[in-house]
Every structure is written in C-alpha cells, then in structure tokens.
Amino acid sequence: MKLALFTDTYPPQVNGVAKTLKRLVHHLEKRNIPHIVFAPDSNQEELYADNIHRFISMSFFLYPECRIALPNLLKIKKQLHHFKPDLLHIATPFNLGLSGLTYGKKQQIPMVASYHTHFDHYLHYYHLEWFSNLLWRYMEWFHQPFSKIYVPSTETKEHLEKRNFANLALWRRGVDSELFHPLRSSSGFRDRYQLKRNYLFLFVGRLAPEKSLDVLQKIITQMPDELNREVDWLIVGEGPLRGALEQDMPSNVTFTGYLQGEELAQAYAASHLFVFPSTTETFGNVALEALSSGTPAVVANKGGVTEIVTHKKTGMIAEANNHDDFIQHILTLVNKPSLLKEMGLNTRQYALSQSWDTIFDNLLASYEEVIARKVLQTKYQKAL
Structure with a gap:
C-alpha cells in the first residue's frame, strides 16, 4: 500500500x-x-x-x-x-x-x-x-x-x-496512555503556576466562541463562594477570546497558553476535575486525555464527547449550555471524595482500552x- x-x-x-x-x-x-x-x-x-x-x-x-x-x-x-x-x-x-x-x-x-x-x-x-x-x-x-x-x-x-x-x-x-498518566502529577507543576488551593479544575481547548466559553465563565464565576475559595482554575489553550477572558475572570483563574507533551500531561494529572462545556465536538480528544490521566470529566450532553464519558462512572454529563447543571455536578463530586477517587480509577481503566x-x-x-x-x-x- x-x-x-x-x-x-x-x-x-x-x-x-x-x-x-x-x-x-x-x-x-x-x-x-x-x-x-x-x-x-x-x-x-x-x-x-x-x-x-x-x-x-x-x-x-x-x-x-x-x-x-x-x-x-x-x-x-x-x-x-x-x-x-x-x-x-x-x-x-x-x-x-x-x-x-x-x-x-x-x-x-x-x-x-x-x-x-x-x-x-x-x-x-x-x-x-x-x-x-x-x-x-x-x-x-x-x-x-x-x-x-x-x-x-x-x-x-x-x-x-x-x-x-x-x-x-x-x-x-x-490516547497515549504512557504520556497521559496519573503519575505525571507533581507538586512542581502546581508550584510553577502558583496553584495553592485544595482543588484544581482544568479546561483545555481553543479559546474561541464555539467552545462554549461563555458557559465556562458562568460556571467559574457563579460557583458557591465557599467552594470557589478552595478552587484554582487552569485554562490551557490559545484563541481569539483569551484577552477578554483574562480581563473578566476572577483571580483564581490561571491562563497558560498552549501546553504540549510532558507539561500538558502534568496539567491533566495535577487536576481534580476536567470541565468541558463545549457542544461542538465530533469526538473530544482532550476529554480522553483527561480520563487517561485519572481525571474525571464533567462534559455537555451534546456532541461526540458523550461517547467518551460515562455518567457517574468516569465523570458527569451535564445539560448543554446550562451552567447551573454543571455546577451541581461539580458540587456532587467535591462533596463525595470517595466517588471522585473511584471515578479516577475508572477513567484510567477505560483509557487503557483505547x-x-x-x-x-x-x-x-x-x-x-x-x-x-x-x-x-x-x-x-x-x-x-
């Protein structure tokens, strides 16, 4: 051939x-x-x-x-x-x-x-x-x-x-399950970006309108205050909305620009949740990379990403464009550490089959x- x-x-x-x-x-x-x-x-x-x-x-x-x-x-x-x-x-x-x-x-x-x-x-x-x-x-x-x-x-x-x-x-x-691995997690990565709070939530993707960043912004800004004080958000990616988002986001949100290879793998593995409200995905490679890293995902119920995440097993599937529903699912996982840990094991097992x-x-x-x-x-x- x-x-x-x-x-x-x-x-x-x-x-x-x-x-x-x-x-x-x-x-x-x-x-x-x-x-x-x-x-x-x-x-x-x-x-x-x-x-x-x-x-x-x-x-x-x-x-x-x-x-x-x-x-x-x-x-x-x-x-x-x-x-x-x-x-x-x-x-x-x-x-x-x-x-x-x-x-x-x-x-x-x-x-x-x-x-x-x-x-x-x-x-x-x-x-x-x-x-x-x-x-x-x-x-x-x-x-x-x-x-x-x-x-x-x-x-x-x-x-x-x-x-x-x-x-x-x-x-x-x-997915490259050797690169995207739970063992990539390190305190050095969090120190590099001064991420000191108890929880780290992650978004990876192009910073453009079709990624439902308006929904992501509402999730971040309307999270209950008692949780927001405990959470750092990491936004990985570039795109036309980055400047506006950086101006409007609160102080617990860090923008890294593009990350690749080892550094991207560290970002996934260091995070407790991957939050991805995009509704336009034909597949959703980034969600699979998160799962391979042992990080459960909260995603929208629209697009190919729903074929990666299994509700209540490897993450949560929220109603598309409904920031309140995303927040409720995030709260459920944060309030049940044993469920979050169990999901982390399930995500890795699933990724190894891909x-x-x-x-x-x-x-x-x-x-x-x-x-x-x-x-x-x-x-x-x-x-x-």
Missing part, C-alpha cells in the same frame, strides 16, 4: 485534527507503509521532511488553526505521478483536499475522506447561519466520490446520515479493503 494524505491542518498547528494526523503518519512509519503528505507551510524548518510537501497558506476565518493552502497543482501532479499512490486520504475539504480530489477523479485512484469538524455548528457562534445551506451543498458535493468517509463518533455519523451522506465508517480516536495501535491498524485494514475493492472493479470492467 502507498498512501497520499491531503490536509489543511498539520503540526506545528495545535489542534486535535493536526495531532491525530501526525499520529497516523507516525503509525505509517512504524508499519513501513510508504506515504506522502500534502500540508500547509510551516515556519519551523525542522518539521520539514522529504515526504511532507508544504504550500503557502493563510488562516481560515472560522478556525485560524486550520490553514487555507495555495497549492501548486503542477507540483502536486508531478509528485503524485512519481509516487504512484494506491490510495488518497483527504482529511479536509479545503484547497489541498480539492487538489487531491481533482487528481483522484482524473486518475481513477481510490479515495477516502475523514470528517473532523462540525463547521456548520460553528456558524451560529460567528453569526453566519445564513451560510449554512451553501456550506452543506458544498460538503455534500465534496464527499460524494469517496469510497469511505471516516467519522470519529456515532454522533457525527448520525449527524451526516441526516444529510444523506453515504459510505460512513467509524474511525475513533485513541489503544492508538489497534485503532490505526483497523484503519489500515479498511484502507486495504477499499484498494482491493477498486482492483476487483477494474478487473470486472476489463472483463466486460
């Missing part, structure tokens, strides 16, 4: 899609599968590699961490002709994805896609609901030619089925099935 991957988001960009695709590339390397990647440019030269081809890009207004590349079509065509891929995996529906789609159609190469982001959900937060019908018409057209469209959750699958998408297949996400190797190997098997089906179809057509 020889795979060509097209994506408009890739490290050093920091988001769940970019991280997942980077892990996929590492797995391809581990399994000795030849591959090339077409991705947006990077100002970090050390991230360039012979099989990663980058193009000038600009940020996408709905999601600045996702880039709109300006691909050189002749260069892409030349590189693909030389590489001779057996399969194209198109991860984003923007310019690079369109380039791959156009080439795959002309050359009749098997193609699969992956759907990562509910851009239609984002429109509400940017007052662009009028754009919804046009967006869906484009998305439906774009995804028609693919042999399989991989989605990260049953919720996402059902969302697309309502739009008459066909050939949908689950491709769930895993192996990246198993998930990626299942994806590779699905790739091979698509390729084999195309070979059989070609032989049949020739026989006719």
